[in-house]
Amino acid sequence: MQFFLIAGAVNALLSVAFGAFGAHMLEGRVADKYLDTWQTAVQYQMFHSIGLMVVAVLMSTTFIGPLGSLSWAGYLMLAGIVIFSGSLYVLSLTGISVLGAITPIGGVAFIAGWVMLIIAASKAL
Structure with missing residues (x-):
């Protein structure tokens, strides 16, 4: 539980720092499409940071408890942040387009993380 709260x-x-960096330091230095890509990475990182904190709170309650599927939800969301947002950050800074092929793996990790959260909640009912 503590790990996911801290990670979130x-x-x-x-996410806030990278958002500010993108808005203030990248404007005029990278193409607009890469600024949009950067912003997408920031948004998804923030959404899933909140998801990690939700997982941590649920793990600390007696309602759901530290179920395996809940842990998987947290690990998959964290992996998604690293792979999805990380690849988009690097793509935005370098323009290496092959990194775009890695990004969907992170998206699948995000989806799987939310599925595992649904499974954990279903088990608790």
């Missing part, structure tokens, strides 16, 4: 908070912090 750190990623939320990084």
